[in-house]
Structures are given as C-alpha cells and as structure tokens.
Amino acid sequence: MSDQPLRIGIAGLGTVGCGVVKSLQAHGALLAGQTGREVEITAVCARDKTRDRGLELDGIAWFDDARQLAGSNSIDVFVELIGGEGGMALESVEAALASGRSVVTANKALLARHGLHLARLAEKTGATLNFEAAAAGAVPIVKTLRESLAGNDIKRIYGIMNGTCNYILTRMEAEGRDFGEILADAQKLGYAEADPTADIGGFDTAHKLALLTSLAFGTEVDLDSIYIEGIERISAADLKAADELGYRIKLLGVAVKSDTGIEQRVHPTMVPKNSAIAEIDGVFNAVMVEGDF
Structure with a gap:
C-alpha cells in the first residue's frame, strides 16, 4: 500500500456533496x-461555514473560494459539486486542471457547454477529467464509451436519461392519473425538484445526450442545436392509447450519425412493449448503443 494518501478536496456541500463526504x-x-491507497478528504468549500450539515469535518481545511481550493497544494483531486454551467464551477475546474490536478464532477450542464475545452486543458496539463456520474445515473456508460467501445464505429445512441421523467410516466401509465398529480407526488417524495423545469422540460436529458454524443462520435456538440421536447403535455389518455397499440411512452435522448452529420433530439417516444428500453420503469435509466460490432 502507498504511504501517501490520495488527498481529496470537495467544492459544494449540498445534498450530493454531503453524500460524497459521508x-x-x-x-x-x-x-x-x-x-x-488511503483516500482522505483534506479540504472542503461551501458558502456557509456555520450551517449544520450533519458532517464530521474536524481536521478538514475550509475554503471560502472554490478556485483557491482547486489550486491548493493540500489536495490531489478536486471534486466539483457546485453546479451550474459557468461561473465558479467553470473557473474552479479550470484552475484545478491548469495546475495539473485531476477533477471529478457530476456537472452535466458544465460539461455540455464546456466539455471539449476542459478535456483539452486536462490533456495539456496531464490531468484527468472524470464525469461518470454526470450521465444516466448509475449506468456506467461514460467508461464504456471511452474504453470498451472505443474501437466501434457507433451509429446510434439512445436511452432514458432522466429518472424523474421515467418515474412520472411509469406512474401515470400504471395508475391512469394525469401529469400534474404525479409530479406533485414526485416532488413530495424527493424524486422531482421544487422547480422541475430542467427535468420535465427535457433539458437535463439534453445535457446528458450532448455528453454522450461527444464521447460516442468524437465530436464537439452544439447544445443549442438539439431539438428538445419534454413530457409536460403527455396525458394519461396518451399513455392508454399507446398501450392499446402495443407501445409505451418514454422520454428518450437520441443521437444518430448519418452521411449528412449527427442528428440529436429529446422527446417523448412510443417504444414497442417487447423492446428492452420499454422494460425500464421508475427512476431507472438505460442507454442503448448501436455500432458496427
């Protein structure tokens, strides 16, 4: 075993950040x-030091500025859990990579907008940029695309990439209840945010799709070019009609490569009941990849 621990610095102590610490x-x-090798949290950063987060932080350094933490010699790996596609999240990740420190982030919005820039910065300084948690929940698709399928000529990638939407559609179908009722239940249970726009509007799925498209096809993605349609207008009647025709409705993110380029879209989709993607219920995600072998 190595004599030197791997020293971790965590920026952002919200729900996810506190979960990582614990x-x-x-x-x-x-x-x-x-x-x-031992893994040791040596420093953290958050806005309010006085807030009781239920964490044991004795002996752990506190930083008020994530950029200073990212460049500190007291850490080997910088974990960014601030959120947002720019601002402090972007600046702190840039600072860490510029100093040669590897980064772990679950920030899909940041990566969808600036992923290529950050990847190039990491390559330049010899750091690594790790973001498995940023796409498709617990599905290990990032590592799969980066390594296991690197020799494939991928033609198509699609899947359920937002657990909140899948949960809502699953319950609407099973209970015959409309969107608003199930959304309210999902919010009470913690499956949907107080402001669920990013999830139900398809924007969260679009961010994840942009990441996976970039990895699958080795190209820079224009997030604004993705067609996005959420699930707000889906009714229980729609789900019943699809069922009678032998289909289920799922919110899918889809990227397809053709001779004319790469088409990306997010929208509710009727999928055959006997397809693998139709079997995914509740808060679970699934990603399908089609290649040449």
Whole structure:
C-alpha cells in the first residue's frame, strides 16, 4: 500500500456533496483495501461555514473560494459539486486542471457547454477529467464509451436519461392519473425538484445526450442545436392509447450519425412493449448503443 494518501478536496456541500463526504468517510477502509491507497478528504468549500450539515469535518481545511481550493497544494483531486454551467464551477475546474490536478464532477450542464475545452486543458496539463456520474445515473456508460467501445464505429445512441421523467410516466401509465398529480407526488417524495423545469422540460436529458454524443462520435456538440421536447403535455389518455397499440411512452435522448452529420433530439417516444428500453420503469435509466460490432 502507498504511504501517501490520495488527498481529496470537495467544492459544494449540498445534498450530493454531503453524500460524497459521508460515503468516503464510511468506506475509507474498503477503498484503501481495494485500491492500495488511503483516500482522505483534506479540504472542503461551501458558502456557509456555520450551517449544520450533519458532517464530521474536524481536521478538514475550509475554503471560502472554490478556485483557491482547486489550486491548493493540500489536495490531489478536486471534486466539483457546485453546479451550474459557468461561473465558479467553470473557473474552479479550470484552475484545478491548469495546475495539473485531476477533477471529478457530476456537472452535466458544465460539461455540455464546456466539455471539449476542459478535456483539452486536462490533456495539456496531464490531468484527468472524470464525469461518470454526470450521465444516466448509475449506468456506467461514460467508461464504456471511452474504453470498451472505443474501437466501434457507433451509429446510434439512445436511452432514458432522466429518472424523474421515467418515474412520472411509469406512474401515470400504471395508475391512469394525469401529469400534474404525479409530479406533485414526485416532488413530495424527493424524486422531482421544487422547480422541475430542467427535468420535465427535457433539458437535463439534453445535457446528458450532448455528453454522450461527444464521447460516442468524437465530436464537439452544439447544445443549442438539439431539438428538445419534454413530457409536460403527455396525458394519461396518451399513455392508454399507446398501450392499446402495443407501445409505451418514454422520454428518450437520441443521437444518430448519418452521411449528412449527427442528428440529436429529446422527446417523448412510443417504444414497442417487447423492446428492452420499454422494460425500464421508475427512476431507472438505460442507454442503448448501436455500432458496427
């Protein structure tokens, strides 16, 4: 085992950030046993130091500025969980990569807008940019596209990329209830945000699709060129009609390569009941990749 621990700096102590801290602290011994190196949180950054987050932060340095944390010699890896496609999130990730520090982020909006720029910066300085958590929930699609399918000529990638929308559609279909009712339930249960626009409007799916398109086809993606339609106008009657025809309705992100370029779109889609994608219910995601082998 290495004598030197891997020192982690975490920027952003919201729900996800606090979860990461708790997970690393709870599973530190397991990680050390599996990787041969201890993992230690040495610094954190958030807006309000006085807020009680239910975390044990004794002995951990506190930074008020994420950019300073990103460039600090007290960390080896910078974890960005601030959120947003620009501002402090972008500046802190740039600072970390510019100093040669590897970055872990779940920020799909940031990567959809600036992913290529950040990837080039990481390549220039020898750092790594890791973002498995930014696309399709727990589906390990980023590593799969980067490594396992790197030799494939991918023709098409599509899937369910937003658990909130899939949960709503699943319950609407099963219970015969309309969109507004199920959305309200989802918000009470914590499956939907207080402002659910990014999810139900298809924008979250578009961000994830842009990331996967860039990886699958090795191209820069113009996020604004993606056709986006959410699920707000889907009714229980629509789902019943689809069922009678042998289909289910799912919100899909789709990218297809052709001789004329790459088409990207997000919209509710009727999928055959006997298809694999139709079997995905609740908050779960799934991504399908079609290549030449």
